[in-house]
Amino acid sequence: MNPGIYKILAPLAGTFYRAPSPDDPAFAEVGQKIDTGDIVCIIESMKVFTELRTEQGGVVRNILVEDEDAVMRNQEIMEIEIS
Amino acid sequence: MFNKILIANRGEIAVRIVRACKEMDIKTVAVFSDADKESLHVKYADEAVNIGKPLSKKSYLNQDNIVRAAGETGAEAIHPGYGFLSENESFARVCEDNGLVFIGPSAESIAIAGNKSAARKTLIDLGVQVIPGGEGVISSKDEALNLAERVGYPVIIKASGGGGGRGMRIINDAPDLADGLRIASGEARAAFGNPDLYLEKYIEKPRHIEIQILGDNHGNYVHLGERECSIQKRYQKLIEESPSPFVDETLRRKMGETALLVARAIGYTNAGTMEFLVDKQKNFYFMEVNSRIQVEHPVTEMVTGIDLVQQQILIATGAELAFNQADIRQNGWAMECRINAEDPEENFMPSPGIIKQFILPGGPGVRVDTHIYEDYEVPPFYDSLICKLIVWGENRGMAIKRMQRALSEFWADGIKTTVPFHKKVFQNGRFIEGDINTHFLESIGNNL
Numbered sequence: 001m002n003p004g005i006y007k008i009l010a011p012l013a014g015t016f017y018r019a020p021s022p023d024d025p026a027f028a029e030v031g032q033k034i035d036t037g038d039i040v041c042i043i044e045s046m047k048v049f050t051e052l053r054t055e056q057g058g059v060v061r062n063i064l065v066e067d068e069d070a071v072m073r074n075q076e077i078m079e080i081e082i083s
Numbered sequence: 084m085f086n087k088i089l090i091a092n093r094g095e096i097a098v099r100i101v102r103a104c105k106e107m108d109i110k111t112v113a114v115f116s117d118a119d120k121e122s123l124h125v126k127y128a129d130e131a132v133n134i135g136k137p138l139s140k141k142s143y144l145n146q147d148n149i150v151r152a153a154g155e156t157g158a159e160a161i162h163p164g165y166g167f168l169s170e171n172e173s174f175a176r177v178c179e180d181n182g183l184v185f186i187g188p189s190a191e192s193i194a195i196a197g198n199k200s201a202a203r204k205t206l207i208d209l210g211v212q213v214i215p216g217g218e219g220v221i222s223s224k225d226e227a228l229n230l231a232e233r234v235g236y237p238v239i240i241k242a243s244g245g246g247g248g249r250g251m252r253i254i255n256d257a258p259d260l261a262d263g264l265r266i267a268s269g270e271a272r273a274a275f276g277n278p279d280l281y282l283e284k285y286i287e288k289p290r291h292i293e294i295q296i297l298g299d300n301h302g303n304y305v306h307l308g309e310r311e312c313s314i315q316k317r318y319q320k321l322i323e324e325s326p327s328p329f330v331d332e333t334l335r336r337k338m339g340e341t342a343l344l345v346a347r348a349i350g351y352t353n354a355g356t357m358e359f360l361v362d363k364q365k366n367f368y369f370m371e372v373n374s375r376i377q378v379e380h381p382v383t384e385m386v387t388g389i390d391l392v393q394q395q396i397l398i399a400t401g402a403e404l405a406f407n408q409a410d411i412r413q414n415g416w417a418m419e420c421r422i423n424a425e426d427p428e429e430n431f432m433p434s435p436g437i438i439k440q441f442i443l444p445g446g447p448g449v450r451v452d453t454h455i456y457e458d459y460e461v462p463p464f465y466d467s468l469i470c471k472l473i474v475w476g477e478n479r480g481m482a483i484k485r486m487q488r489a490l491s492e493f494w495a496d497g498i499k500t501t502v503p504f505h506k507k508v509f510q511n512g513r514f515i516e517g518d519i520n521t522h523f524l525e526s527i528g529n530n531l
Contacts (some may be wrong), residue, residue, distance in 0.1 A: 013435050013463040015138060020269050021278070042269075046424065046433035046467040047249055049270055068138060070463070 006056040008078040010071040014045030018067045026067075028060045028078070040078055043071065058082040084400055085109050085160045088186070089153045090124065092164030093143060095452045095471060096376070097124030100162050103392035112156045114149055116142035118462040123454040130156050137464045143167045144276055146174050150181050160184035160399060162392075166466065169375040170197055170245050171276070186399040188353045188374045195349045196372035199243055199281050202349070206369050209348055211341055214360065214368045216283025224261055227282055231260060234284040240267050241283070244275030246358075246373060247466075248318035253285055286368065288520040289360035291315065292327050293373075294342035295383045297394055298352045303404045306339040307387050308413045310379055313519045314508065316431060321501070321524075322508060323379035324418040325386050328479060328517030334365055345372065354380075354395045360521075378421065378468070381450060385417035385475045416482040417475045420490065423467040426499035435463035439497030444489035448475040448482075461498055469500065483515060 010016070018026040018041055028040045036057040043050045062079040065071055089112040090100045097113060101124060104111045113128035118137035125131040132152035135142035142148070144167060153161060161183050163169035175190035187193070195202055199220075206213050217230045220243055231238045231254065240263055242250030250271025252263040264280060272278040295307040311327030312320040330338070342357035349372070356377050358370040380391045389406075398404070425431040441457045453470035455461065461469055474489055476482030490506050508514050511527065520526075 012433055014433070015464065020265060021272060044273065045463045046435060046465065047270070047274055048433055048467075049266065049273070051266075070137065 004082050005061065006054070006058065006080040006082050007076045008040060008052065008054060008080065010043055010073060010075045010077050011050065011052070012043060012045045013073045014043040014050075014071060016065045016067065016069050016071045016077060017042040017044060018063070028063070030060050030063060032060050033083070034058065034060060034080065054078075054080060056080055056082050085184070085396065087112060087129075087156065087158045088160045088162055088396070089114065089149070089156065089158035089183075090128065090162050090164065091143070091149050091168055092162070092166070093119050093122060093124060093454070093465060095454045095468065096164040096378070097122075098127060098454045099452050100164060100392055101127045103390060103396065106390075107393060107396060109396070112152065112158050114143070114152050116464070118464050121459060123456060123459075132156060137462065139167065139273075139464065140276065143465075146177050150177055150183065153183050154181065158183070160186055160396075162186040162395070163375065165375045165378055166245070166247065166274075170373075172197060184399050186353070186395050188351050188355060192349055192351045193374045196351070196355075196374040197243065199241075199371065202372060205348060206345065209344060211345060211369045212366065214283045214286060214370065217281055220279040220281055221264065224264060227260055227264060228257060230282050231257065237285040237287075238282055239285040240264060240280050242267065242271035242275060242277070243279035243281055244271055244277030246371065247274075247378075248315075249274035250280065251318045253318075286360050286362060288522050289362050289368075290327070290329055290519065291320070291358065291521050292330060292338070292361045292367070293356050293358040293377075294338050295377075295380070295391070296342050296346050296351070296355050296357060297391075297398065297404060298346050298355070299398050299404045300352055300401055301403050303407070304343045304346055305404060305406065305408050305411055306342050307383050307389060307391075307411055309335060309338060310382055311519075312379060313521050314514070314523055315521050316524050320379060321421050321423075322419065322505070323382050323421075324416065324479070324482070325382040326413050326416065329361065329365075334361075334367075338367055341367070341369070345369065353398050354391050378471070379419055381452060381471060381473045382417040382419050385450065385473060386413045386415055387411060388414065415475055415477045416479045417473060418482045418486050419471055419473045420486065420505045421468055421501070422470040422472055422493070422505070423501045424461045424469045424498050425467050425501050427501050427504035428499075431501070433463065433467055434499035435461045435467075436498045437461075438495055440494060441496070442492065442494035444472065444492035446488075446492075448485050449489045450474070455495075469495075472505075479517065483509060
């Protein structure tokens, strides 16, 4: 357990999207610096889109799921190195 | 008559269509995604074909796979249900090109109904009152801002490609418009494969009242009276009833005539719904044509005794309507609760998962349309509707009593459902008196 790593969990089961639409750039890339409150991805569950915001600022170290993957509730989807 | 129909849908409506077919001695082909192998429509249909991965665009919106499944199974017609490809003109054309009958209006009618700006112009030319708004699809944020200034806030943005609250946002002020456009466009793209939006003035505290129509291929039309669908959350209908407590004989006749005027003008055939907003003074504004069977069709069936899905199939075979306007009677009162896999305690957050225990209501005057059963897993990939609970009573008061009783019998464990919410609405004094509008839920807030 690395105390400097913040893990973003899926708040509900659904489909993971890295970008607001297929034509738009991803919200976050590995290595990118993000601030607290930034949108990092969208989870679609039962046709409702939930924008997920990070509660910690830092650098994106890992994106653990692929775009359009199904995710379970509380599944780890991103690792942020807290800065 | 068709020998075999493919049902290009899932969930309760696919089950509903299988039932209609069975009663007409028509064989059925279900299609299903990887997430729906255990769904009831697959079990009830005579045959079932896997059409792809869980995401809608890879299965239920995949026209090639659906048409191929029809070819492989020898189906002669496709019933699209609601949602998915039901209002997709290109799919209606693809069916036709492949020698399959699309059970619904013609591709041309779908195109007119779906092209809100063209439909609007037709309506204005016919002298039908419409809501002030733009003439077409929003092409830029600035255009939307200018238009919103012109008609005045609040405004509403809606998806061109379909209804049901997806891709829809109410905007109270200019600073919220850009975000609203972005999110609505994303929802519209995912739900209908079409990100186009349009904008109009938002009429406050109206009632949502719609007219069900049927038209055959020989120019015969009837309307089957109204449904009131004013109980909505996030622009999604939750409770519907027929008749409406607000509609008298004069208003019913006027709205019915307007609905049929529009249907005739656009050459609309098969089952369809003309949606109106009705203000306190009983002015009614035409909203849109829904060129499909609707979720709430059972309340009309319960009061008219007409099976709308079977009528759709009969019309698609080229049959003439077997009744005329004078034959249509509204008998008693029907109400429907849409039971969704959502948590009413957590702002209606989606609640997919495995149903551990499931007990259905029954008894006199109760109808349940559902695809779920004990141990069924509600997938997160599709709509949250898991069950429609419909009751009939001799009058509104008796229908309310019966719905209260039916809701008390409903039991589902393992997932959250909107049943506790419905129980509260059916105890609310204003609701019981019929004092409702599309802002009913917002206006009573937490005082349910």
